[in-house]
Every structure is written in structure tokens, then in C-alpha cells.
Amino acid sequence: MILNKEEKFKHVFDTLKEKQTEQSMFNMFLENYPEDWKQLKITFSKFNRSKQFGKTIPLPKPEQSLRKEIRVWLKKQHL
DSSP: OOTTHHHHHHHHHHHOOSOOOHHHHHHHHHHHOHHHHHHHHHHHHHHHHHOBTTBOOOOOOHHHHHHHHHHHHHHHHTO
């Protein structure tokens, strides 16, 4: 969960000098918000350690999760 996600994505989007693609926004987000990225990874690893045998609820990896959120945000901007 990223706090103030809309504001952060907007900042990354406005900061990018090259074409705003999912990959370029992903890279810039990692540069600008390392603490948020670290928190996503911590949440994922805690979840993986807490799973009980036979009761798994799939949680996307942090990379997949962030890319999906960026993709959804980009689509909303182009409407």
C-alpha cells in the first residue's frame, strides 16, 4: 500500500523528461521514493512468511503490484 499514491505518481509523471511509459515511471518511482518501495517489499515478505500451509492467498510480487498500479494510473490520465 502506497500512501498518497496519486500525488506521487503525478510527481513522477511530471518529472520525467522522456516519454512517460510504465517502465520509465517504475524506474523513476524507485529513485524518488525508495522508502515506499522498501515498505512494499517488507509487506510482501511478511505476508509470505505468515502463510499457513494449504491456505494461500496469492499476493503479487512488489514489482508486479507497483507496475499494475502505475499502468492503471496511466490509463486514467489518458481518458
